Amino acid sequence: MINNKLIESIREYEEEAFLLNYDLADNPELPSKEYRSSKKIQELLEKHNIKCEGNYCDLETAFKGEVINKDAKYNIGILTEYDALPGVGHGCGHSASAAISVLSALVLKGNENLINANVDIIGTPDEEDKGLKVPMVERGVFDKYDFVIMAHLGSKYSIPNWRLIAFETHEIEFIGKESHTAAAPWDGRSALDGLMLSIHAIDMMRKMMRPGVIIEGIIQEGGISPNIIPGKARAKYTFRSTDASLLEKEIRPWLNNILKGCALATETTYKDKIFDYPFSDMNYNETGSEVIKSVMKENNIKFLDTPDADGSSDIGNVSYRCPAFHPSIAITDEWVPLHTSQMVDLVKSKKSEEAIVKGATVILGFISKLLDNPEIINKMNEEFKESLKQS
Template identity: 60%
Template sequence: MKLEEKLINSIEKYREEAFALNEYLFNNPELPGEEYGSCKKIVEVLNKYGIKAEENFFDIETAFFGKVVEKENSKVNIALLTEYDALPEIGHACGHSASAAISVLAALILKDNEDLIDFNIDIIGTPDEEDKGMKIPMADGGVFDKYDCAIMVHLATKNSPNGRFLAFETYEFEFTGKPSHAAASPWEGRSALDGLMLSIHAFDMIRKCAKPQTIIEGFIQEGGKATNIIPEKAKGKYTFRSNSASYVENEIFPWVKNAVEGCAMATQTKVEIKPFGYPFRDMKYLESGTQVIADVMKDYKMDYEIIEKGDGSSDIGNVSYRCPAFHPYVALTDEDISLHTKEFADLVISEKSKPCIENGTIIILGFLARLMEDSNILESIKEEFNNN
């Protein structure tokens, strides 16, 4: 029996454990950076089946690291990535509970068949994807540098062999002015809100002249306390996205910085610009590995679409600049339902999640089996990565 067939056939042995994990995580959602119970539960499941896993990986309390397969004579290292944070109010509306179950199910099967595996395989818990992006300090700290490949599967409404992502940087702009009575002595005041509002108009002007796939979005966090007081403080939070991290870093943000400082000068206020979270990079998209995943989907009757341009962001983009990384999507439904909605969350806990979890696991196992059976595939991936 071929390795791939044996791995796929092992899904039945562990799938109920994966379904139960999805249900537990879904019913106990935790916000980004607060996934203490989720991390603990996943580590418990991994340890239960002989995978040495520990919490507090890389000095991140809600991250974990587990050794799935250890082969002393192998020079190939693979990372299974795991997300498990939820969203405010709507819980696992991004499907991370099921996505985590997919990575864990793949890990359990690979561990069960470790005698047939030629690679070193680790599973890494990467929390806080929805907010700050904790894969980023891991990537910057060299966690992924040793890996020949990293992979995880995300839920969607369409199957796709890989994702494309927009880079983004998020900033808070805090203006300080001078308060005064808006009717009795307005000339004594300097409106922090005016400085912020003028900046928002400047962002609109930047958007008009920016390259395609540049997205500027944000909101006012603080704008005053009363209508008869010229605001002393005002604060806004804005995200700047593009399909190129270099474009955001070297062209958009310098433009934004100059504009905001000019708005402060125009309103005789002061402004402090604070980065929020980490800068997310675009995805280093590798055609060679993507095609292998597409072939797996085709062979297992998963109709798929190729994503031509990014319409969201993920911190796996930063991972993709340190090692070849893949982020295939598996369809939870064919209905026109957006992620990050209550309707999508309802499907994550429904019976529809079960075949979705199985299909996601098939994608990972089929991909890794083909890498093991044909060393030329991994060489092609590494060559493209190094030349891209």
């Protein structure tokens, strides 16, 4: 069995993965600025004869490592994230997530003779802000793979495959005409009035949304002085849904009508721009997810069987190009929210080492089960193709 050999080999490489996590956690880098992190990961991979291509897809901190290249039927991708959060650091655990992916790649490279597949490790930067997997998706990077996988961190329970929700951010701006609020208000048109009216209208829209839709926003600019009618006002809104098509087909047209109506009512104009890349929901693959559950059971990893969709990531976009899997590994049995200093402390602690080993165990166990049973890969891909017909 491939599985036993791979799991046993984790011990041979785990210390280097632990050190990588600690190094990245102590030196967090912001999205799209992960120059040192990307370099450190590539250096470790190349130390183990995994040839890396930097500046991948013309993204400065992205890379592709060729783990195994042979005349094989199946192509496998291991994804790697390594960006941190502003003001927090690795509160999403990407330092440990990167270590999990790298550890999995090193084990596979060390057992290359057992692996009847081509395997790449792909460094995908800037998940926390822009979502740079999306332009990689648009360039067809993931189209050749039979499946891709990466592990994230979580708490309390591990999750076999994260159910993600679609996400997009809108930057809304109203443009009016400045004037003195007392001397000549009739010469002005308040951009803030247009924005405030739209905020109330969006709140009314929110009440009518389908289950699974989340709408939140903030005012970024509302004027410069109470005695000046604001000529410009800005807000940023996020829209999430368990179904990406709802954002495109229902919410965007409704939002456009709201902004148009509020501009007409206040004799202002408006701009609405989608900020960076919209994230898709997760095209959830039941066949592959059941395999991950079996790996977790066999390795005594406590998991939540049917979690609700509760987060967003650009791997959702990848999941519409090939079967994509995003298991979450609990770093503690207690509930600790992501994006917090508590999670940073856990990532920097010895608890991270157990999570890294568990994450690599899940990825390697998943890959070995599929290669031992290629009929499951075929079934997985049939389910994927059918899902695209229904989306």
